Amino acid sequence: GIQVEQSPPDLILQEGANSTLRCNFSDSVNNLQWFHQNPWGQLINLFYIPSGTKQNGRLSATTVATERYSLLYISSSQTTDSGVYFCAVFTGGGNKLTFGTGTQLKVEL
């Protein structure tokens, strides 16, 4: 099956810093989502992005499907950005989401 790898696995930032998270996938995908999992386990939808670039406040994402990767940019990070960031890709004919391994982000004061 498809492999979805995220890097880096862990990241520690000082508040105010910028960061880039990467998601690589091993095969063609129909679509891609980015999520933030907060410390209570809730998965929050960040982006639904099959291709191109989207922005939402301090966050933006770019997917280059032909090269099989997506990037999530976090600017001016805040402590509330801490948690795990997942990318997930749609494969096959159904609604199957395959999740990546996640990036654990900690933002410190």
Add this chain to the structure above:
Amino acid sequence: DGGITQSPKYLFRKEGQNVTLSCEQNLNHDAMYWYRQDPGQGLRLIYYSQIVNDFQKGDIAEGYSVSREKKESFPLTVTSAQKNPTAFYLCASSKGRGPYNEQFFGPGTRLTVL
């Protein structure tokens, strides 16, 4: 407020017992899903349903069962046949079928087998 609710938030079970996790959505979504998350890992698909009275196995369906009698509800039963049931269970839904429908998640249920 529209959304996905899961209950209970925490659940403790003795070995050998079946337990049912609830998932309800009022988003008028057609498709619903159950995922399992183990510590430090991503989510894996257990079952999904794209229409009432129909459901499909995901990657790790062994030891689980589901039903879809109403559009709004998709309960998951963790049976005694599931060898390692302790995990975080998340329910999701999407408006339609197929790959071009964004999935949204409920708050999850943490199951612990004692």
